[in-house]
Structure formats: C-alpha cells, structure tokens
Amino acid sequence: MARRTRFHSDRNELLPLAAWPYVPFALYDRFRPPRRSAPWFDRRAVRFLERLIGPQTRILEIGAGNSTLWYARIAGRVDAIDGQTSWYERVRQDIEGVANAAIRFVPEEEIVAYLRGVAGGYDLIMLDTLDAPARVEAARVLRDNHPDAVIGVDDQDWEGHRAIDDIMAGWHVRRFAGMKSNPFAVFETNFFSRRPFGV
Numbered sequence: 001m002a003r004r005t006r007f008h009s010d011r012n013e014l015l016p017l018a019a020w021p022y023v024p025f026a027l028y029d030r031f032r033p034p035r036r037s038a039p040w041f042d043r044r045a046v047r048f049l050e051r052l053i054g055p056q057t058r059i060l061e062i063g064a065g066n067s068t069l070w071y072a073r074i075a076g077r078v079d080a081i082d083g084q085t086s087w088y089e090r091v092r093q094d095i096e097g098v099a100n101a102a103i104r105f106v107p108e109e110e111i112v113a114y115l116r117g118v119a120g121g122y123d124l125i126m127l128d129t130l131d132a133p134a135r136v137e138a139a140r141v142l143r144d145n146h147p148d149a150v151i152g153v154d155d156q157d158w159e160g161h162r163a164i165d166d167i168m169a170g171w172h173v174r175r176f177a178g179m180k181s182n183p184f185a186v187f188e189t190n191f192f193s194r195r196p197f198g199v
Helices: 017-031 043-052 066-074 085-094 108-116 132-145 163-167
Strands: 058-062 077-082 101-105 124-127 150-154 172-181 184-193
Touching: 017 043, 017 172, 017 184, 043 150, 043 172, 043 184, 058 066, 066 077, 066 085, 066 101, 077 085, 085 101, 108 132, 124 132, 132 150, 132 163
Parallel strands: 058 077, 058 124, 077 101, 124 150
Antiparallel strands: 150 184, 172 184
C-alpha cells in the first residue's frame, strides 16, 4: 500500500504531533551539505540517543555510516559491521585513529550468521541494514543473544520490517516517527528494551 502523503509513514500513520516542529529542520537538511557525523534518524530519536548513551555505553552498530563517528564521540565503545564495500571503506577512513571504534566487513548475506556468534555485553544495538527477511531474522537473533541491550531498528515502519514488532512483543518500545531529509518523508526509528526506559 502506498503512503497517502509524504507526511504519512509506511504504516500510513500521520506524522505525530510532537514531530511537526522538526519538519523545517528536515527541509533545511535536505538543501544544505550533508552532516558527516550524525545518525540519519528523526531528530527526536537522536535526542533520545543522546540521553541514552554515556561514556560507559558499549554499542554494536549493524550497518555503519555517518552515525559511527558520532557514537564514538559520546560512547565508551563502538563496534560496527557493514556488508557494503563503499560504506565499509568510508567509515573505516572516518574512524581511523579513533581508539574506541572499530569496523568489520561482513558480506550482507553472512551478517545474520555472524550475529549468531556475537555474545552479549552491549548496552545498545542499532540495526540499520539488510533486506527485510534478513533484518527480521537479525532482530530475532539479537533479541535472543542480547536480552539486556536496548535494540534500535531504523525504518521500522516499512512493511517488510513490521514483523519485528511481533518478535519484540513483550518488550518496551519507544517509537519515533519523523521526517527524514532525503527522501523528504516520514520514517520510523524504534527502540526496544526488556526493561522500562529510564530516559
């Protein structure tokens, strides 16, 4: 089903009232040079992350990007993986010399199998890559292997990703639907936790 308007998510839900004040910022971001070091999420989701992450936070980022260096600046440790050669090389250069960040190349078709071997110990895991079936399976693996982590999923409103809602049933959820700059449309970034969110 197609979105009714650019102000509706892929679930066809209208942009929440709390997100409307941020629409001009997304429009501004659309026409200015891209921010090199910032997550490409709704600004409310980024503010949530700023409150969630501290100097002791260990982050696993699945799908590296402009956010990797941003995480490294405010977290204790960032381990990123990516399966796209261009992003891997770009982020590897961005974090060269950054002591608390590392990136590993894992071909996309091998990421879910790789995640099965990654033990717990992370406080935050961000899932922002893979096609829908693999992303859903990755969410299942992360839920089982990292029950104490907050698990963030970008583009959660996309039809193929919505099965993650069922996988994470029983967990607390914080949903952030907001405008992205390119394409200028509503997308969701959601966070799941077994425990109530303290922020």
